[in-house]
Amino acid sequence: MIIRENKVKVEEYSEEFMMKSLDKEYTPEEIIFFDLEHYVYKKPKCIGVFGACEYDKKNNNILVTQYMIEDRDEATHILYLAKEYFIKMKQKGKKAIITFSGNNDFSVINYLFKENNIYYNFSEEFDSIDIQKEYEKNKKLSIGLKKLEKVFDIVREGEVISGSNLAKTFHKVMKDKSYFKRMPEEKIEKILLYNEQDVINLYYIYVNWKKYIYEDIIEEAIAEDEVEDLENLEEEYDIQENSLNNNSN
Numbered sequence: 001m002i003i004r005e006n007k008v009k010v011e012e013y014s015e016e017f018m019m020k021s022l023d024k025e026y027t028p029e030e031i032i033f034f035d036l037e038h039y040v041y042k043k044p045k046c047i048g049v050f051g052a053c054e055y056d057k058k059n060n061n062i063l064v065t066q067y068m069i070e071d072r073d074e075a076t077h078i079l080y081l082a083k084e085y086f087i088k089m090k091q092k093g094k095k096a097i098i099t100f101s102g103n104n105d106f107s108v109i110n111y112l113f114k115e116n117n118i119y120y121n122f123s124e125e126f127d128s129i130d131i132q133k134e135y136e137k138n139k140k141l142s143i144g145l146k147k148l149e150k151v152f153d154i155v156r157e158g159e160v161i162s163g164s165n166l167a168k169t170f171h172k173v174m175k176d177k178s179y180f181k182r183m184p185e186e187k188i189e190k191i192l193l194y195n196e197q198d199v200i201n202l203y204y205i206y207v208n209w210k211k212y213i214y215e216d217i218i219e220e221a222i223a224e225d226e227v228e229d230l231e232n233l234e235e236e237y238d239i240q241e242n243s244l245n246n247n248s249n
Contacts, residue, residue, distance in 0.1 A: 001067060001068070001069060001070060001074045002067070002068040002070065002080065002188070002192070003066070003067055003081075003100060003236075004064075004065075004066040004067075004068075004192060004212040005063065005064065005065050005066075006063075006064040007056075007059075007061045007062070007063055007064075008053075008061065008062040008064060008077070008140075008200055009060060009061055010055075010060055010061065010062055010204075011060065011202070012060055013028060013085075013208075014207075015027075017207060017208050017209060017210045017211040018101070018206065018207055018209060018210065018211065019083075019129070019134060019205075019206050019207075019209035019210070024096075024127060026028055026095055026096045026127075026129075028049075028055035028057070028095065028206065028207055029054075029057050029093075030053075030087060030095040030096060031055070031094065031095070031096050031097070031098050031206070032052050032053075032054060032086070032089050032092055032096070032097045032098070032126070033052065033053045033054070033096050033097075033098045033099075033173065033199045033200070033202040033203050033206070034051070034052045034097050034098065034099050034102070034105065034199065034202075035051045035099065035100070035105065035195060035198040035199050035202070036048075036050060036105040036109065036165045037051070037170070037191065037194075037195055038105070038108045038166075038167075038170070039075075039166075039167045039170035039171050040108065040150060040167065041167075041171070041175065043111065044107070044108040044111045044112055044172075045075075045111070045174060046069065046070075046072070046075040046165065046170055046173075046174055047069070047070065047075070047078050047079070047082070047108065047109065047112065048069055048169070048170035048173065048191075049066060049067070049068045049069075049192065049195045049198060050065075050067040050068075050078055050085075051064070051065075051066050051195040051199045052065050052066075052080065052085060052089075052093075052199060053196075053199045053200060054089065054094065055203060062195050062200055062203055064199060064200065065085060066192055066195060066196065067081050067082070068188070068191070068192060069170070069173060069174070069180075070180040070181075071173060071174075071177045071179075071180055072173070072174045072176065072177065073124075073177075076116050079109070079112055079113060079116055080118065081216070082094065082109065082121050083113070083118055085224055086120065086125065086126075088215055090125055090126070091105065094126065095126060095127060096126055096128065096129055097122070097126045097127070097128050097129070097130070098129050098131060098202050098203075098206055099129075099130050099202070100115065100130065100131045100132050100145045100198070100202060101127070101130065101145075101147075102128060102132070103129045103164035106122060106128070110122070113176050128149045128166065131148070131202060131205055131206070132145075132148075133178065134197065135148065137215075138213055139213075145201070146160060147226075148205065149201055149205075151212055152201075152204060152205055152208055152247060153212075153213050154201050154205075156197050156201065157193060157197055158190060158193040158194055158197060159190055159194070160194070161190065161191065161194045166191065169183075169187075172173040180218070183202065
């Protein structure tokens with residue numbers, strides 16, 4: 001099991017820009033920012049990476065905690081580590097969990113807890129705020145995390161990894177006991193950085209919500225993405241057309 005704890009320096013936040021949900025406004029010190037990388041095939045198979053972070057107001061740091069399985073034998077151990085983490089956070093006074101499309105993560109972890117006879121009731125311990133749902137309520141539009149990061153001028157470190165590629169990786173980890181040992185260190189670091197960026201960026205979005213959620217900003221960012229997608233399609237079409245012309249000659 002890889003257990004990693006990291007500190008990331010951040011600027012002091014301003015309360016005037018923080019998100020307010022359902023007449024409840026939590027300070028960052030009261031929140032857990034949470035994200036899982038998991039493998040699901042028909043039903044949840046495992047949590048590959050558990051990622052969560054909290055804000056340390058005294059030192060203006062984000063404290064990131066990550067667990068990553070190295071073989072199928074650790075698929076149960078990571079669940080106990082996750083439960084211990086949430087118990088510890090509750091004891092520290094945390095009141096809410098922030099996610100993005102959190103229904104997926106909670107469905108997976110609750111299913112695996114039940115399968116392994118681990119009792120933990122998230123709804124009894126914490127309020128839950130899903131940033132994707134908050135955006136949809138506000139703008140009547142759906143959006144992915146990476147596009148929302150662009151709206152918030154967040155420059156993501158490292159590569160974006162698709163959920164399907166992560167699922168394939170952890171399928172192999174579960175199937176082949178020696179697979180993880182053969183994985184390049186660079187690939188492991190990419191996965192951990194990707195997950196770390198997810199939870200850290202949830203913090204940035206939460207504390208800057210009211211600074212960026214204006215209709216003109218949203219529409220401009222989405223329009224830029226649509227133009228970029230259109231340009232890519234046109235470029236592909238030109239390449240194909242040139243190829244056909246060359247072949248005919």
